[in-house]
Amino acid sequence: MKGWVKVFAVLFFPVCFYFQDASVNSEEVELRRQAFQKVWQTVNDKHYDETFGGVDWKRIREIYESKAMQAKSRSEFHKILNEMLGELKISHIGILEEEDVSQIVSRSKTGIIGIEVKMINAEAVIFRVEKGSTAEKAGLKVGFSIKEIDGKSVDEILSKIEGYVLSIRASDKLKRLYQERFLQLWLEGEPGTKVVLEVVNEMDQRRTYEIERYKANYELSEQLGNLPPFPVVFEARRVAEKVGYIRFNAWTVPQIQKLRAAIKEFSDTIGLILDLRGNPGGIAGMASGLAGLLVKERISLGTMKGRTVQLNLIAYPQEETYSGKVVILVDHGTGSTSEVFAVGLQENGRAKIIGEETMGAALPSYIEVLPTKAFFQYPIMDYRSPKGIFVEGRGLVPDVKVFQTRKSLLEGKDLPLEMALQEILK
Amino acid sequence: MKGLRFLLTIVLFSSFVIAQSEQSSDKQDKQAKLELPTVKQILDKYIEATGGRKAREAVNTMVIKGKVEILPVGLKGDFESYSAFPNKLFTAMNIAGLGKMLEVFDGQRGWSVDPMRGKVEKKGMELQQISIQAMLHKDINLDKLYQDMQVTGVEKVGDSEAYVVVGRTSKEADLSRFYFDKRTGFLVRQDEVVFTQEGKFPSVIFYEDMRDVNGIKVPYKTTTSLADTMRIVITVSSVELNVEIDDKIFAEPK
Numbered sequence: 001m002k003g004w005v006k007v008f009a010v011l012f013f014p015v016c017f018y019f020q021d022a023s024v025n026s027e028e029v030e031l032r033r034q035a036f037q038k039v040w041q042t043v044n045d046k047h048y049d050e051t052f053g054g055v056d057w058k059r060i061r062e063i064y065e066s067k068a069m070q071a072k073s074r075s076e077f078h079k080i081l082n083e084m085l086g087e088l089k090i091s092h093i094g095i096l097e098e099e100d101v102s103q104i105v106s107r108s109k110t111g112i113i114g115i116e117v118k119m120i121n122a123e124a125v126i127f128r129v130e131k132g133s134t135a136e137k138a139g140l141k142v143g144f145s146i147k148e149i150d151g152k153s154v155d156e157i158l159s160k161i162e163g164y165v166l167s168i169r170a171s172d173k174l175k176r177l178y179q180e181r182f183l184q185l186w187l188e189g190e191p192g193t194k195v196v197l198e199v200v201n202e203m204d205q206r207r208t209y210e211i212e213r214y215k216a217n218y219e220l221s222e223q224l225g226n227l228p229p230f231p232v233v234f235e236a237r238r239v240a241e242k243v244g245y246i247r248f249n250a251w252t253v254p255q256i257q258k259l260r261a262a263i264k265e266f267s268d269t270i271g272l273i274l275d276l277r278g279n280p281g282g283i284a285g286m287a288s289g290l291a292g293l294l295v296k297e298r299i300s301l302g303t304m305k306g307r308t309v310q311l312n313l314i315a316y317p318q319e320e321t322y323s324g325k326v327v328i329l330v331d332h333g334t335g336s337t338s339e340v341f342a343v344g345l346q347e348n349g350r351a352k353i354i355g356e357e358t359m360g361a362a363l364p365s366y367i368e369v370l371p372t373k374a375f376f377q378y379p380i381m382d383y384r385s386p387k388g389i390f391v392e393g394r395g396l397v398p399d400v401k402v403f404q405t406r407k408s409l410l411e412g413k414d415l416p417l418e419m420a421l422q423e424i425l426k
Numbered sequence: 427m428k429g430l431r432f433l434l435t436i437v438l439f440s441s442f443v444i445a446q447s448e449q450s451s452d453k454q455d456k457q458a459k460l461e462l463p464t465v466k467q468i469l470d471k472y473i474e475a476t477g478g479r480k481a482r483e484a485v486n487t488m489v490i491k492g493k494v495e496i497l498p499v500g501l502k503g504d505f506e507s508y509s510a511f512p513n514k515l516f517t518a519m520n521i522a523g524l525g526k527m528l529e530v531f532d533g534q535r536g537w538s539v540d541p542m543r544g545k546v547e548k549k550g551m552e553l554q555q556i557s558i559q560a561m562l563h564k565d566i567n568l569d570k571l572y573q574d575m576q577v578t579g580v581e582k583v584g585d586s587e588a589y590v591v592v593g594r595t596s597k598e599a600d601l602s603r604f605y606f607d608k609r610t611g612f613l614v615r616q617d618e619v620v621f622t623q624e625g626k627f628p629s630v631i632f633y634e635d636m637r638d639v640n641g642i643k644v645p646y647k648t649t650t651s652l653a654d655t656m657r658i659v660i661t662v663s664s665v666e667l668n669v670e671i672d673d674k675i676f677a678e679p680k
Contacts, residue, residue, distance in 0.1 A: 046655060224523035225500035253524060256542050289542035298623075306655075311625045316546045366655075368498040380655060 029069070032077050035370040036068050039081055039095075042368070043088070048306050048382045053088060060087050078374050085378075089169050090392060091361030092336070096375040111191035111213030115140060116278075117183045118404065119176045124154045124183055125406050126199075138211045140199070143410030147206065148198035149186045157186055173332035173359050173395065177280070180333070191215040202410045221252035224283070226367040226375060236262035239273065239417070243424050247275035251282030251337040256289055263293050263322050271325035271424030273417065277355060281336025284313070284364055291315030291341060294322050294350060301344030304364050304381035311381065313340065326351040327420040330398060335359035340383060343396045347386040352423055353398040355416045360395030465575045468589050468606050473566050475611035477642030482566045485642065486511045487671050492646075492662040494519050505660050514676040515560035531560040532676045539679045551598060551621035558595055565613070571595060572602065581605065583615045583632070600626070612636055612643070627652075639665045 040061050043052075064084040071077035078095045085093045114133020115126050124146040129136050146154055161182050165175045187195055190213065197209045218231035233249035236258070244266030248255050266272055272294075287301055292315045301313040328342045328351050339362045345351035363379035370376050384390055400423070402416045463471075473479050487510045494505040503521035515531040525541035536548035536556040548556055558564060558571055569575060572593030580587050588605035595602070600619035607614045616631045629652060633645035646662040 222523035225496065225502075226498075227523075253541065283542065285540070285542045289544060292544055309625065309627060312623075314623055316543060318544045366499055369500065 028074070031371045032069060032071070032074070035077075035372040035374070036065060036081065038368075038370055039085070039376055040065075042376070042378055043085070043093075046307070046378065046380060047088070048363075048379060050307060053090070055087050060084055074372055077372065086169060090363060090379065091359075092363040092365035092377055092379045094377055095370070096377065098373045098375070110188045110216050111193060112188055112216045113138075113140075113195060113211045113213055115187070117146065117180055117187070119179050120404055120406050120409075123406060124179075125409060127404070127409065134212050134214055138209050140197070140209060140211070141202065141410075142412070143202060143406055143408075145200040145406060146183070146197055147200060148196075149183070150196050152186075154183065157183065171360065171393075173357065174361070177278075177333045177335075177359065180278075188216075189213050219254065221250075221254050224253065226369055227283075228375075230282070234258045236265070238266075238269070240421060240425065242268070242270045243421060244269045244272045245275065245417075246272065247277075249279055251279070251284070251286040251341075253283060253286075256286055259290055260293065264320060266324075267320070267322065269324050271327065272322060273327050273329060273420045273424070274351075275329045275417070276334045276338040276342060277329050277331040277416070278333035279335075279338040280333060280359070281338055281361070284337050284340065287337050287341035287344065288313060288315045291345060291350075292318045292321070294326055294345065295348070296321055296323070299344070299348045299350070300386050301340055301348075302383055302385045304383050306381040309381075313344070315344070325424050327423050328353050329416050329420060330355040330358045330396060331404075331416075332356055332359060334396075335361040336363075339391050339396050343385040343389070343391060346396070346399065352400070352420075353396065354400045354402055354419050354423065355398050356401065356403060357397055358391075358395040360391060360393050362391040462577045462579070463589065465569065465577055465591055468577060468591055468611075469569055471611035472606055472613055475643065476565070476636075479566055481641045483563060485562065485667050487668055488562060489664075489666040489669055489671065490644075490662055491664045492660055494521070495659045495661075496521075497657045497659065499656070508671050508675055509560070509562045510671055510673070510676065511562045513557060513560040513562065514673075515556070516675045528679055529556065530676060530679055531556045532678065533560075535678065536560075537679055545679055546623070549623065552623060554596065554599075555621055568593075568604070573597075578603075580608065583607070586614070588614055610636075612645075637665075640667050642667070 044057055064080060068077055068080040068084070071080055075097065078097055081095050085095070113135040114130035115135045116128035117124050118127040119125075126140060126142055126144045126146065129140055129142055148154065149157060158179050161178055165178055170178060189195065192213065194210050194212050197211065199207055199209065201207050216231070218233065220229040221232050223229050230250055230252050232252055232254050234255060235247040237245055239245040244262070246259065246262050248259070263272070291299065291301060295315055295317050297317060299315050301315055304311045304313060326345065328345065330338070330342055330353055334342065335358065339358045339360070342351070342353055342358070346353045362383045364381045364383060365377050365379045367375050367377045382390065382392065400419055402419050404415055408415045473482065476482065487508070490507040492505045493502070495502050501521050501524065503519055503524075505517075505519050507515070507517040509515050512533075513531065514533050515529070517529045518526055520526045527541070528537070528539040530537050530539075536553050537545055538548065539545045561567070561571070564571060572595055575591055575593035578590045578592050581590050582588070583605050587608045589608060591604045591606065592601050594600065603617040604613060605615035606612065612633065614633055616633070618629055618631070620627045620629050629650055632649045632651065634649070635646040636643045637646050644662070644665050648660045650658040652658070
């Protein structure tokens with residue numbers, strides 16, 4: 001499916017809607033009334049900032065309640081709730097419909113061609129080609145610029161989410177991430193079907209490729225309460241004899257065992273590169289867990305403050321800790337728990353951060369189920385780095401800013417990764 | 427079991443807020459103070475209501491098993507707790523999707539273990555708290571464990587009235603509030619500030635469904651209310667007294 005719904009479902013602060021008819025009988029009206037009340041009241045009572053960032057939350061209710069209750073469908077109702085929540089202009093808040101959650105799960109079995117796309121200078125550039133994938137076999141290479149997918153131009157495809165991105169007041173970094181995820185979804189489909197790509201290759205020639213999709217077979221994390229299962233991607237290898245490299249797509253529970261095993265495997269190395277580019281977050285406690293494998297003394301990764309409680313996020317050194325250099329790669333798609341982890345180690349002097357400024361979406365949150373069956377995510381605390389920096393809306397500034405270019409990718413260079421290697425080997 | 431609830435919430439980044447007592451008011455307090463029993467009378471009635479000192483002191487081990495549910499985040503799992511006289515404790519929650527979380531106290535040292543953060547040894551006030559929590563006979567020795575206990579009034583807990591007794595375990599500790607049902611004598615609610623290395627968390631625990639187990643009364647349902655942010659409900663399925671427990675379970679977790 002190429003509906004743009006899915007793109008938001010794969011993010012950790014998903015806000016999406018689709019069209020679904022629901023007869024507005026009295027039972028439905030009551031469910032919506034309860035759902036509206038739940039959403040508005042929860043924010044009113046629990047939002048970490050009692051000033052709501054200057055937004056008059058009571059006035060917001062007056063504006064949106066009647067509008068929401070007049071919605072013609074349940075999806076439209078949820079869309080209006082999202083608009084209301086969007087007034088707060090923060091991350092980790094929104095409504096995700098039941099169907100979108102099932103799409104996250106079904107995505108693990110979707111058909112893919114084995115490439116990862118990044119928006120680089122407004123171009124859709126192939127950033128990664130999986131070994132043995134149909135894309136590799138067809139001849140697609142890192143650095144190729146995608147111009148059309150199944151006869152539709154990339155610009156035309158991206159125009160479909162333009163309105164939505166505007167409606168949620170997404171930052172440029174977030175917009176870029178949405179664009180990448182959306183294009184990724186356009187590449188997916190039923191296993192066995194084909195996708196036609198028109199690309200510009202390394203010779204600046206337009207070429208057409210017809211590539212068969214194969215079953216993704218992603219591992220799924222287990223459902224964690226109201227947090228749906230999530231496809232798990234994990235990669236650990238040596239990028240030099242004495243340098244380990246670990247990449248994972250989200251902070252989900254199955255990753256921690258893999259992280260422990262990989263770090264143990266790399267115990268003889270002089271440096272470790274943790275690639276958190278495109279990692280939008282996950283279970284926050286995992287940041288402490290991974291940090292605990294990298295530090296010899298207890299450190300704070302920052303503080304979280306709700307209306308009445310302040311929590312210090314501590315990493316406890318574990319029995320076998322890694323003692324080599326640590327470099328963390330970040331970009332605009334690095335969000336939430338990834339930001340907490342990176343800034344925590346950065347400010348404690350344990351890691352050097354290389355790459356682009358991060359998403360700036362770092363708020364611990366809960367997910368509840370509404371009477372209308374949708375999932376409601378809301379932040380319960382703010383987050384400040386060990387030095388007191390409010391990361392939400394700002395992002396993390398790397399120690400070394402390195403921007404990926406298409407030219408370097410075509411030359412087979414991943415600039416931030418190369419910089420990380422230099423940093424470790426110097 | 428208390429410690430585990432907080433371990434879980436730390437891992438999941440929850441926030442804790444003390445719940446307001448229902449319909450409490452200064453007026454109620456003032457009226458009630460006129461006819462308040464003493465701390466000793468209240469604690470004696472509680473001990474008697476739960477089986478009597480002799481029966482309670484005859485308990486050398488206790489094994490509790492049940493289910494746990496964390497609301498509103500929808501986590502569910504199994505719960506088990508092993509206690510041995512005088513003060514050894516092992517509690518475990520196995521949460522679906524998260525894994526097994528432990529709290530252990532061997533009589534001197536204490537640890538928490540979770541799948542994400544690994545093993546953490548308890549220190550300072552956190553250690554002091556688990557050392558008290560681990561005392562199998564703590565409920566019949568509240569007057570010894572808490573300093574300067576006072577009866578402050580009567581408040582409603584649910585539909586019933588309860589005497590409120592306050593005290594603290596040490597000068598550094600925050601005030602704890604115990605609510606004893608006026609009619610039955612049972613402890614029905616307990617407000618505490620829990621120390622962890624991550625910070626201090628106010629908690630409110632409600633005890634319900636008191637059932638007889640070999641002559642002593644045990645709550646089969648406890649709800650730790652973290653304001654309207656989170657509730658952790660433990661529903662007990664079995665309680666065994668004076669069964670043999672392998673001492674190894676209380677050793678430092680690997």
